[in-house]
Amino acid sequence: MGQLIKMQDYVSRYEQNIYLYPSRYVRLKKHQWEKLKAAWENNDASVFMNQSQEENPDWLEEEKKPLIDKLKGLWKLGKKDNEEEDLLNLDQMDPDNEDSGEEAILQFETKFTYRPDSVEELKHQFLDQLFRFQMKWASSTLTEKSFVDKRFYYDEKLKFFLQRFPDTFLVLYLPLFLLKKAPVEVETIILSPTGVWCISLLEEEDSSVFIGSKERFWVKRVNGEEKKVLNPLLALNRTAKIVHQIFRMNEIDLPIHKVILCRNGYIDHPAAPFDVQMIEKRNYEEWFKGMRNLRSPLKHVQFKAAQALLQYCQTTSIRRLEWEISEEE
Template identity: 35%
Template sequence: MAHLIKLEDYTSRYMNDMQRYLSRFSRLKKERWESMKRDWRRVNNERAPEPIQEETLEDWLEEAGNGFFQGAVNRLKQFQNRRGKKEEPEYETDDRSLFYEGKSLEELKDMFFEELFMAQLRWASASILEESRMNPVYKYDQNLRFLLRYLPDNYLVLYYPVFSVGSAPLDMDIILISPTEIICLSYLSGDKNSVFETSSGRYWNEYVHKSRQRIVNPVISLNRMSRVIQSVFSEHPLEMELHRLVWSPAAVIDHRAPGMKVEMVDKRNHEDWFEKRKRTPSPIKKNQLYAAETLLQHTLTTSFRRRELLEDIEEEE
């Protein structure tokens, strides 16, 4: 599961001590999975005719196979549909039987990810002293959920960050930082029947349902992002590759424009692209931390003092 280190212009715990919070989240994640699995097994082994097989965190976080992504996404959607768009009341921590009873292992995994995802959102919108007003739409953002769930632990994600360029703010697309490269990613929405025809000009064509419509060339945004990132590291060169990628998991990109050094990931190679990221395990590297910390220093943050702290101060006065 990738780390969400920046969300829009929200404050983030990772801005204060990157390495500490990366390690802490990984540790808490493993401890929580072992705790949930232990409680789930205890409740369901009392009812099951046969012992439930052990499974570690690494077993399912790194599992691979044909159709894995689609199956997992479908399970996640089913789980979300059951939860509904309104938050259900939380179970009391000591009522484990009600929480885990009758749940399958796949449902347990989905619940575990749901809990982790909400924790990621909290960490990406609040620090120890400050917090930001997070748009609740991110709780249901399927692209964000997918990136965090299926990119490995050594990936750092900046999701639509706002950079400070000169005296003006600049809205960016998605930035992924791996141990060896920085990826500028632009998401291209499309129908399952959409075919995007690339062009080196300002517009691309989208063909869907026997009609054609023009969309702004996403490479324009990627080029702008690349220039900003290159300017950030102009004084302190970074030995990491900078790549540009257009991601359209539901549609087809008909890439024929010559001379365009941009990777296209559509529904035909989408699953393979994510699997490849998982097949190259590597610890988070020093250069990667430096890149993330440097980029965060050039982002904008809109936040206010946490309410709990203000209440404590008022009580002391």
């Protein structure tokens, strides 16, 4: 499962220490999955307890949580009753203390309302809960938080980039770069251990055919009808150009790949640019398997590249109420 290091202009824990959180996430996921799988195999009733109703999504719990509960979360660090306190504990760890790191990893706990019928179903539910946990890391820190648009919790494209790729892939999902004091929204950027992938998703109705050209608009054909769509190469080239400039200023040597991804349709471009991969229904599976088979470990140049990109990302957040009150006192 890829790591969401930046989403739009939300504050991210990875911005604080890109060298610490990726490896911590990998250990957390591995430990919790092994623990959960063992509980499933042993039919551990304490893990798969029946409850009257399913847990609410994290964003809904945040809205319903009383103010006093939020304040208690700051001072009662000894309790591990909710995920917010767990995240506070993670931030207070000593990065150089491996023992404290391992202890904090144990704080992420999954919640189930029933025992899944198969390992595959168990894995899907585990990834869904880990996804919500990632959303917290990608929108809050110990002292700050951003207000996440609820649509991202159900964004199939975001889940695709996170749940279908290896843990060593660092994802910037539709980030906003602040260049010359002006925000610029770009396409999704994925940092793998061996390169950078700038990806423009071109997906509408199933089996749509997109006729590419050098013009500002392409033509989409589906069910005998034609419609103009904005040329995805415009945003894709802008994204790759920004990444290239940042890498050049920071002396980062990583290959930059440009991809137009159309999983459910077809692309017909007679004069496609040589430096752009057109991934569509006919060659998607081959490309996808190749990406998933990239099993290289996290690399220093990858962290350096991520740090350079994050430095130019715009962040919009507010101070947590708990910290405002503590400072006044």
